[in-house]
Amino acid sequence: MKRTWGAIVAVGIALAVAAGPASAVVPAAPDRPLEGRLILLDPGHQLGNSNPRFAKQMAQTKFNGTIVKGCNTTGTATNAGFPEATFNWRVATRLKRLLENAGARVQMTRSTNSYDAWGPCVWNRAKQANRIGADVMINIHADGAPARDKGFFVMAPGLVKGWTEDVVKPGRRLANAMIAGMTAAGATPSNYVSGQLMISRDTTGLNFSNVPSVTVELGNMRNAVEARRMSSASGQRQYARWLLAGIERYFAKR
Numbered sequence: 001m002k003r004t005w006g007a008i009v010a011v012g013i014a015l016a017v018a019a020g021p022a023s024a025v026v027p028a029a030p031d032r033p034l035e036g037r038l039i040l041l042d043p044g045h046q047l048g049n050s051n052p053r054f055a056k057q058m059a060q061t062k063f064n065g066t067i068v069k070g071c072n073t074t075g076t077a078t079n080a081g082f083p084e085a086t087f088n089w090r091v092a093t094r095l096k097r098l099l100e101n102a103g104a105r106v107q108m109t110r111s112t113n114s115y116d117a118w119g120p121c122v123w124n125r126a127k128q129a130n131r132i133g134a135d136v137m138i139n140i141h142a143d144g145a146p147a148r149d150k151g152f153f154v155m156a157p158g159l160v161k162g163w164t165e166d167v168v169k170p171g172r173r174l175a176n177a178m179i180a181g182m183t184a185a186g187a188t189p190s191n192y193v194s195g196q197l198m199i200s201r202d203t204t205g206l207n208f209s210n211v212p213s214v215t216v217e218l219g220n221m222r223n224a225v226e227a228r229r230m231s232s233a234s235g236q237r238q239y240a241r242w243l244l245a246g247i248e249r250y251f252a253k254r
């Protein structure tokens, strides 16, 4: 029996080798489920966006298909002053390593988190996704809501004629996978956004993107419990693992 089985395997391998480069999509190994995927991570904001030196750069505006909006913003912070830009940055760098361990190629929209740096503008972050042909773009943020609000939610692009027709459906699919994957992994679902899903027609980054893109608001920096988690290294790792679970859920279905 063993011998026969071996022969079948040998034939199978021979056929696979013969198939050669024609089979472009190689099934991912179980320990590298994201093999061959290109992911753009966008750690929202930049520390220097609040630096008066860069007021002119921040004042740039563009029409996003719905309204005219600015280059970028400072983001929120915890009551103790821990900035969202730094939280987003730390989660993104940790997530990058996790994704790479799972086989993905990862690029980031910014290479520093510094008071001496600004932007890039949100439209240029989205254009990077288009230029590199990312499979998905994940925009990492945290909210600044009333203190009783908590939990994560996901923003996906709404329909804007001439702008988002190409990404509304895949964006919704990505958002649903993020919500399901993150919730299953233990992330706290938002208690103030119904179904953890918000459809936005006026988010510049989502409208400029031609690849499936979502913004994940990981939690509320003004909530005491979440502020503590966001400010610690172990908490930041936890957020990164939750995002990884969502991304893996999206690609597992494809």
Ligand SMILES: [Zn+2]
Binding pocket: 044, 045, 075, 076, 084, 141, 142
């Ligand atoms: Zn933000």
